[in-house]
Amino acid sequence: MGEELKVIVFALANEHYGIEVDKVRTIERMMPITRVPKTPAFIKGVINLRGVVIPVIDLRGRFGLEQTEATENSRIIIVASNDLEVGFIVDSANDVIDIDSDAIDTPPEVVGGIRAKYLRGVAKLDEQRLLIMLNLVEVLNKDEIIQLEQLEE
Template identity: 85%
Template sequence: MGEELKVIVFALANEEYGIEVDKVRTIERMTPITRVPKTPAFIKGVINLRGVVVPVLDLRGRFGLSESEPTDNSRIIIVAVNDLEVGFIVDSANDVIDIDTDSIDSPPEVIGGIKAKYLRGVAKLGENRLLIMLNLAEVLNKNEIIQLEQLED
């Protein structure tokens, strides 16, 4: 058996995804987002989270999926990557589970239209449940991190 990995499970366009709990700061309900000019369309803007300005991305837009209007289930998952806090808009955040690192396979080239570089792998949970593990470092690649850091200034 591999190590146990604690993961936050969230949904995007009928697929389940996972982010390691230790990278997640907090999960927030949708809140008004202040748009920032001259940013890519998937960067929705910034929110004021308890006095801290946090850039917010729409993960659907980031992955090239069709964007949808937020619902009562929509959440902003605040993650920390390299001392930068960023919010991801997701359709819902459902669960915290433990998965065995041995159950994570390398990602296929494309899953649900999402390029493999954004994915860390696919975890098999039971008979027919798959959890797509995100590679946060790629989801926020260096060029975008530079743009996001400029938003915080």
């Protein structure tokens, strides 16, 4: 048996993703977002989280998935990594589960179109479902954003 990991499970385009609980500050319902001009399309803008201004990213956009309108189930997961605090818009956030760190396998080369470097690994939830563990540092990597911006221009 490896270490027990507490993981927040959220859904994005019919897939299940996981982030370690200690990286997550809060989970919020959708709230008004103020657009910030001249930023990549997946950066939705900034929100007021109890007096602190926090940027919000649409994770669908970040992973190059089709962006959809927010629904009743949409949530903003506020994560903190290094000295960055960022909100992720996800389709829904439903669960907190314990998984065994041994149960996380290294990701296969191609997983649902999302490049492997954003992923820490894949864990089996039950017979049907797989849980994709996010690599937060890579998701929040700004160097790549700069490249993206250059691509857009």
